[in-house]
Amino acid sequence: MIIPFIDWQPDAVDFGASGSSQIINAVPAERSFQPFPSLNVFTDALTARPRGTIQALDKDGASHTYVGDETKLYELDTSDLTFTDVTRSTGGAYATGSGEVWNFVRWKNKVLATNFTDDPQQITMGGTNYSALTTAFKARNVTVIGDFVVFSNTYDTTDGNVPNRVRWSAQDDETDYTVSATTLSDYRDIPTGGPIRKIVGGEVGIIVSEKSVFRMSFVGAPAVFQIDEILPDYGTIAGGSVTKLGDSVYLISDQGFIEITGNGTGVNPIGAGRVDKWFRSEFDTAHKERVFALADPTNNRILWAFPGSANNGGRPNKIIIYDKTFNKWALVEEEVEIILRSKGFEVTLENLETLGYTDIDAMTVSLDSFKSLPQLGAIDENNKMGFFWGGSKTATLETGEIEITPGRKTNLNAFKPLVVGGTITAKVGQRSKLTDSVSWSDSLSLSTSGRFTKRANDNFHRFRLTVSGDWEDAIGIQLDRSSATGGAGRG
Numbered sequence: 443m444i445i446p447f448i449d450w451q452p453d454a455v456d457f458g459a460s461g462s463s464q465i466i467n468a469v470p471a472e473r474s475f476q477p478f479p480s481l482n483v484f485t486d487a488l489t490a491r492p493r494g495t496i497q498a499l500d501k502d503g504a505s506h507t508y509v510g511d512e513t514k515l516y517e518l519d520t521s522d523l524t525f526t527d528v529t530r531s532t533g534g535a536y537a538t539g540s541g542e543v544w545n546f547v548r549w550k551n552k553v554l555a556t557n558f559t560d561d562p563q564q565i566t567m568g569g570t571n572y573s574a575l576t577t578a579f580k581a582r583n584v585t586v587i588g589d590f591v592v593f594s595n596t597y598d599t600t601d602g603n604v605p606n607r608v609r610w611s612a613q614d615d616e617t618d619y620t621v622s623a624t625t626l627s628d629y630r631d632i633p634t635g636g637p638i639r640k641i642v643g644g645e646v647g648i649i650v651s652e653k654s655v656f657r658m659s660f661v662g663a664p665a666v667f668q669i670d671e672i673l674p675d676y677g678t679i680a681g682g683s684v685t686k687l688g689d690s691v692y693l694i695s696d697q698g699f700i701e702i703t704g705n706g707t708g709v710n711p712i713g714a715g716r717v718d719k720w721f722r723s724e725f726d727t728a729h730k731e732r733v734f735a736l737a738d739p740t741n742n743r744i745l746w747a748f749p750g751s752a753n754n755g756g757r758p759n760k761i762i763i764y765d766k767t768f769n770k771w772a773l774v775e776e777e778v779e780i781i782l783r784s785k786g787f788e789v790t791l792e793n794l795e796t797l798g799y800t801d802i803d804a805m806t807v808s809l810d811s812f813k814s815l816p817q818l819g820a821i822d823e824n825n826k827m828g829f830f831w832g833g834s835k836t837a838t839l840e841t842g843e844i845e846i847t848p849g850r851k852t853n854l855n856a857f858k859p860l861v862v863g864g865t866i867t868a869k870v871g872q873r874s875k876l877t878d879s880v881s882w883s884d885s886l887s888l889s890t891s892g893r894f895t896k897r898a899n900d901n902f903h904r905f906r907l908t909v910s911g912d913w914e915d916a917i918g919i920q921l922d923r924s925s926a927t928g929g930a931g932r933g
Contacts, residue, residue, distance in 0.1 A: 443926070444860065445841045445905065446918035447475050449770045452720035456843045457876055457902060461716070464906065467835040469743075469763060470770035474915040478774050480835050481820055483828030485523045489514065491757075492821045493557070494544030497784035500567035501551045505785040508553055508565075509821070510544035513537070515555065515563065515572050518784075518827065531571045536560045541731050543682065547584050547643070549591055549616050556593065558582040564616070578619045579609065583681060585643035587667075588660050590626075591616040592647060594638040605637035608649065608658070610667070626666045632656065634671065639681035640693075646705045648691045650684050653677040657706040672706045679727075683746060685735035687766065692735065692744045694721070699764065712764055717771050721762065725749070729756030736781045738818055742767045747781045747820075757823060774835070778820040782827075785817065834864070836910040841918060843871070843880075843904040847928035854898040856925040857905065859888070864913025872900035880904065893925075 449470070451461030468475035490511040497507045507518040509525065513535040516525035529535065538544065538557045546555045554575055556562040562584065564575040581593035591611040597603050612618035612625030621628050632638070635654030642648040647658035647667075655673035660666070676695050678684055683694035691702040698718030701710040713721065726749040736745045743765050747758035754777070761774040761781065819829040846852040851874075859866050867887060871880040885908075886894045905919045 443846070443921045443923075444918055445844060445921070446473075447839045447841060447916055449716075450772055451716045453716055453718060456880075456904075457845075458842070460842070462840045462842055464838055464840040466773050466775055466838045468837040468839055468909075468916060469741075469772045469774075470765045470768040471915065472768070474917045475772070475837070475839060476915055477834030477837060477909075477913055478772075479830045480832035481776060481778070481822060481828050481830050482832040483822050483824070483826040485518065485827040486525060488516065488525055488821070488825040491825055492780045493538055493542070494546060494555075495780060495782045495784075495821070496546035496548065496553060496555075497782065498548040498553055498567060504568070506553070506567045507782075507784045507827075508546060508555070509827075510536075510538070510546075510555060510557065511825075515544075515565075528565060528569070528571050530563065530573055532573065533560075542582070543731055545583050545681075547586055547591070549586055552616070554584055554591065554616065556581045556584045558595070558597070562593065575617060576619050581609070583638065583641055585641045585647065587641075587643045587647040587658060588645055589614045590660075592641055592643065592658075594641050594649070596629075604631060606632045606635065606651070608632065608638065608641070608667075608669070623663060626663060628666050630667065630669060632669060634674075635677065639678045640684040642684060642686045642691050644686070644705075648686075648702065648706055650678045650681070650691070650693055655702060655706065673702065673709055676700060676702075676709060680730040680733045682731065682733040683735050685737045685744060687737040687739060687742070687744060692737075692764070694733070694735075694746065698722075712769075713771075717762065721748075724751055724760065726751075726753055726756065729753070732756050732758055734758065734780050736783055736818075738783060740818075741765070745781055745818075747776075747778055754823070776820070776835075777823045779823065779825060781818070781820045783817070784819055784829075834911070834913055836908065837913075837916065838906065838908050839916050840906040841904055843902050845902055846921065846926050850928045851899055851901050852903065853927050854896065854900075854903060854921075854925070856893045856895045856922070858893045858920040858922070859907055860917035860920055861907065861909055862914040862916075864909045864911040867908045868894045868919075869906045870894075870896050870898045871904040871906065872898045873902050874900055876902070882906070 449461035450465040495509045509516045514529045544557045562575040563572040565572045579596045579598040582595035593609045595605045596607045609629035612627040635651035638651045640650045649656040659668045661668045678693045699713030729749045733748045747761045750760040753759045759777045763772040817829045821827045867885045870883045
């Protein structure tokens with residue numbers, strides 16, 4: 443009998459569930475779980491914690507990574523792995539509010555940035571400093587929809603704070619925000635849904651407010667954009683929880699984790715009955731602005747870094763992952779300030795020492811990892827940037843609970859781990875009745891025969907493996923008929 447690791451479903455009932463209550467630091471594969479790599483940092487440190495980041499390609503295909511903290515904007519210099527200060531030369535340091543973040547977007551050969559406290563900023567990629575894009579207003583969010591730069595949740599000296607406002611530029615001119623029927627620059631206040639938390643751009647915009655979701659479609663003069671409410675009552679708890687993969691938008695709402703499909707034509711509650719309840723019990727709601735969502739198209743996954751239980755001052759310490767290919771969830775425990783997707787960089791044997799690798803034979807990272815391809819990364823608790831390309835993180839994987847012998851106790855004597863590589867230890871959980879608490883064994887080590895030996899005579903069993911070192915696939919555990927025999931009745 444093979445008892446596989448199926449899915450991480452902490453909300454499911456223990457017995458007979460189609461998933462497990464505990465799978466940590468491993469991600470779904472076709473018929474197994476595979477290791478999540480550790481974070482390798484390589485840059486110098488920012489002067490303060492990051493509040494937002496973007497990686498964008500300029501007109502020549504060169505990659506640029508920008509990061510903002512409370513008072514500065516930076517560009518990563520890949521030649522010496524330092525952050526170059528590209529803060530505006532006129533106006534001095536920024537004053538990002540304690541609960542605010544930087545929002546970035548690529549527009550042609552520029553990167554635009556906004557933090558609500560300061561005037562929206564612009565820089566030509568590769569340029570020396572940011573400068574004011576406009577002084578007409580301030581905004582929390584920025585995106586691009588078709589030929590327009592679109593801001594939302596704004597402040598201006600005439601109307602003050604207008605959290606439900608959408609304001610867009612002249613067509614094909616990111617610097618012009620004067621309302622005009624000729625240039626098509628205008629604004630719209632949405633009467634329902636509450637404050638706008640995020641707008642996801644593209645040919646069609648998806649506006650996610652606190653309590654509703656809208657579709658924003660270009661229709662030309664005189665209306666310019668048509669805004670339709672498509673999902674009332676499905677808002678988001680934080681703008682940072684919203685991201686896009688393909689034509690689907692993902693977010694965390696009051697109802698749980700949601701996938702909005704087909705540019706707003708459908709909704710899929712991907713976390714219902716699986717992870718929503720667990721997340722609500724784990725999430726530190728005092729630090730909603732610290733949630734960062736990231737789409738990983740390479741692996742067809744969505745990641746949310748968030749401050750969970752035992753976090754340090756609101757710093758995200760857990761990354762919850764939805765794998766769209768396999769429709770499965772996973773959890774990674776990693777303390778980071780922000781997650782990001784950026785390009786690697788080419789290295790030579792001579793500059794490996796700059797990255798901290800002084801002994802090639804002792805390297806846990808393949809030289810192929812440094813290639814200039816989009817990769818998953820993060821800025822860590824020391825405000826240093828790196829990529830998840832290190833050695834395998836130690837993983838914990840638990841099977842669902844089963845009744846091995848229906849209607850009777852089972853005399854369990856041994857079981858075999860189905861894991862490729864690594865160092866493995868195990869624990870056995872057992873109980874007589876579903877109303878009992880689970881009793882766990884001490885940690886078990888593999889015998890020379892490649893099995894764990896443990897006497898556990900009971901009605902219900904579950905198995906937990908801890909896998910460390912260089913491992914590849916964890917499938918589950920195997921029970922031989924001779925090692926798990928039916929015993930006496932329930933009694």
